[in-house]
Every structure is written in C-alpha cells, then in structure tokens.
Amino acid sequence: MISDAEKKLLIRGTQVNYYFVCRTKLWLFSHHIQMEHESDIVELGKLLHDETYKREEKSLILDDLISADFVRKGKLLEVHEVKKSDKIEEAHFFQLLYYLYYLKKEKGIEEIRGFIDYPKLRKKKEIRLTPDNEKRLKKVLEDIDTVVRGDFPRPQKKSRICRSCAYLEFCWA
Amino acid sequence: MYVIIVYDVNVKRVNKVKAYLRKHLLWVQNSVFEGEITKSQLERIKKDLSTICNESEDSVIIYSFRTKKAMKKEVLGIEKSSISEII
C-alpha cells in the first residue's frame, strides 16, 4: 500500500518534474485533469523501469507516473531515479532533489545520495542536497504553488516536447 | 501495430499461454493469435510470456507489422474463428 505521505511525495515529485517541462501540464495534472493513462510513451516508461531494475530492492518511493524510482541500502541510502533520456535534465535534477529534501525533512534521513540513472544511455549522475541546492528547490516549490493556485495557463506554443506529451491532443485540439 | 504470435510450447504450459494471449489478441487457430496492439502492449506481452515460458524448451515467434494494411492474409480451407468485431 502507498502511504499518504508517500503518495504526497509522489505527486509533488511529478509536479516538480512537470514544472520544468510545461506549466499547462503542471496545472492540469494538479487539478486532476490527467492524460497519462492513455499515453503509450508513459506506459513504455513504466515497463522500462520494471525491466531494467527488477533485481533491485523494492522501491520505497513508489512507481511514479512518468518516472520510476528505487532505493538501494548500503552504508548510505541511495535514491535512484530512472529516466529514458537525458533530454529534460533540469526536471530530473530537481525531481530527485525534491525526494532527497523530503526524506530529510519528513523522515529525518540525512545519510543519503541521489542518482539519476539512464539505463539506455548507460549513464549515471550523482546529486547532493547542498544548502545551495536546497535554496533553489524551495524557490521552485513556491513557484509550483503559485502556478497551481492560479488560473489555467492555456497552452502557448507548440514545441518539440509536445510531440511525445500525453497532453498533446488536449492542448492542440 | 499489428502482430501475429505463434507458439510451440511444452504441453504443460500450452493452456497458460493460450489463456494469457486470449486477453490481448484474437484466437485464429491452434497456437496462433493475431491482433492490433500498441507498442507498450507488445512489450508487456513479451515480458509476461517470458515469465510463463521456459526458454530452453518453448518457442514463441512474433511477427509484427506497422499497420494491419501492411499485411496480406489469405485463408485456404476453413476459417477456424471469426475475428470480426461485429458478432
């Protein structure tokens, strides 16, 4: 079962990610007008996670809608984010940063390291919650609240990322 | 995309494979299924079949086409099962 705290973490994680991808998507997702369930790309993303990391320990942070994560326990707690491509690096960076921040704040876990894994690219990137990063993240969280509480930001201009977005038809119909 | 899946598996697993494929594809005749699916559905099927099957004993072959139109189908003799959506 997903606990409420974890669910909250999950939703906020996706919000952080969407904030960097598209404000319209962030707003719609946050207002429960979600389209992910029909997207084949989202579905493939989920499968990628199951495939690549089936041998890893069960995830503490549960399957996300577009990303998927797992935790490995060693001397330090390792939090991993699995991504298909490094196209939206900033989004991935802050999403993971948010998880680290949340674990520290809400669960008191500080001995922790974050990794973004790109299995298809055989790449791995380490992320730490430095005071500076924490400050940047807090600013992002505040901005997210402002966007979500505000009016519906109508789709602005069709861009390249729209092509693979689950909200493509919604925005451009 | 459009796929045709044929299988030759140990008798112990035949029913399992058949029951599984019936949820996704249309039964055409013994050990043959076909149908239109998405990429992710195909990935899911491949993954699930590899759990059901034993790699050293069973064989599953998947033919895939970009669309149904890319494929030509002819039936000689009797058609074992209708695949029409109008019943």
Add this chain to the structure above:
Amino acid sequence: MTRKNYYILTDGILKRKENTLYFINKDGKRPLPIHSIYSIYAYSSLSISSQVVNLLSKEGIPIHFFNRYGFYSGSFYPRETLLSGDLVIKQAKHFIDNEKRLKLASDFVKGAIFNMKRVLSYYGLDNNMDTLLEDLKSCKKITEIMNVEGRARADYYKLLDEILPEGFRIGERTRRPPENMANALLSFGNSLLYSTIISEIYNTQLNPTISYLHEPFERRYSLALDISELFKPIIVDRLILYLIKKNMIDETDFEKDLNYSLLNENGKRKFVTEYDKRLKKTIKHRKIGRKVSYKRLIRLECYKLIKHLLGKEKYKPFISWW
C-alpha cells in the same frame, strides 16, 4: 489507441473466464480479448453475469444496450476513475450562469448548422441556412436556440429529400416509432452515435449529466445529446446518404411486418458495419499534426469543452473541414 468497439447482434451469453470475456451461443464460443475492447454495443438478447460487469468495471469498458427495435435502452457506465472536482464545479457554473450557458448552447447549434451545410453542399444542394445562423445570434433563451435548431433540421431534411429516392424520403421526422425507412435509419443511427459519445465522455473528466443545450433532465447523459448535435450530420447523416445512394440498403433490410419502419437484423448488421468503418476513418488534423479518426474527433471535442470550462480558451464548435 487500438481498443475496438464490439457490436453484438446475435443472441447469446457473455461470460467471464480466466479474466477475459467469451461470447457463447449455439454456434460455439468465441473469446473476446478484454484488453482489446473499448466499448460493447449490445443489440441482441444478451445474458450477462455480475462477474462480467465486475470485469468491465475494472477495465473501464462501457456497454450500451439497445432494445430489439434498435432504440437505446441504457448503458453500463463503469465506475469513474477520471475525476476532477474542480472541473465539475466549473461545468455546473457554466450551466447556472445564464450567459455562459447560452454561449455554449448556441455554439452547439452553430456547429450543427455548419455541419448540415457541409452535407448539403457535398450533394450540391443550395440552402439559406445562413439566415438561421443570423437568427441564432439574437437568441436570448435556450428555447429560442432550440427553436432555431428545430427549424434548421426541418429545412435540412426537406432539402435532403430532393436527392433521396422516393422510397427513402424522410418527409416528417417521426421517432417512436419511426414511420418510414429513412426515419428508421435516422433513429437507429442517432442512438448509436449517442452511445459512442457516452463512451468518449466516460474517458474524460467531464461529467456526462451536466449539459447546456439540452436540459440535464432530458436524458441521463444529456451532455452526450449536446455533443451529438455536432456530429449527427457528419457521421450519421452522411452514412445514411451513402448507404442509400450506393444501393447498399433496401427494403429487404427492414421489417416488412412493421411497415418497413424498423431495421431487421441484416439491416442492423449492415448499418453498424459501415458505421464502425466510418468511426475508424481518419483525417489529417493540422493543429495536432497527426491523423485522427472520426471517433477521436469526438474525444477532441470533449477536450475543447474542458479547456473552455477552465477559462481562457474559448470554445469553437467542431466544423468539418473536408
């Protein structure tokens, strides 16, 4: 999207076994792959168990029932998983606020008239529907808008009669029961389209019971009635004209005993076959940059409506561009 509509016209039993469906009758049993089903249209006498209903609910598959005359009797609308309280409130607000309601109601009729014009011009029929579009602008009440819609449709049917062969003329529009072959086809097609739209609404966050042109009490899923006004000309009427013009349907497809006022099983089969082909037909959508099917166009209309309800992006009704 590759899930398909299934249309059941033969009597039988729908059964659940090994978590998929089977259709069983005297000729044998046929598995219906559960992951390949989008909606089921049940025209025959069909027995269903609660296990089937549970499975359909779990998979989010609506099933629409029609009586033996082909009239819509009801739907199994599965438990909703796409819910947005925020949107429901906005949907209601647009109903309560008279000006907002009028705008949407009039848009549906505007779209309907434009699409009727498209059908007429396809068959080279001159029309003066533009005056009706003018009348629409000055409507201050829902009943006035409804009145324009009624007049438009009456004019439209009258014009279509000019190109229809004698036995297939519409004459007066009669419903329950339809009094001739053309009316039988219209009733049958409109019920079918209504159900198709219910399935599309089910797959969005829209609430199907809050409508604008039709009163919410007219039918359970009155929003589907609103949206169907836009698509009737392009999907149903065009299909009927096609069937008649190509001599694909004739007297033998109707119940002789009932004065040819209802389709028989063979006729129904022909109709749904061609209807389904039409829903699958695709056209290029310039703004999306992809091909979309007629069925998908209905979904896109729901999305446009949602965007309007959320504010900012004004709703423009669907008008066929081909």
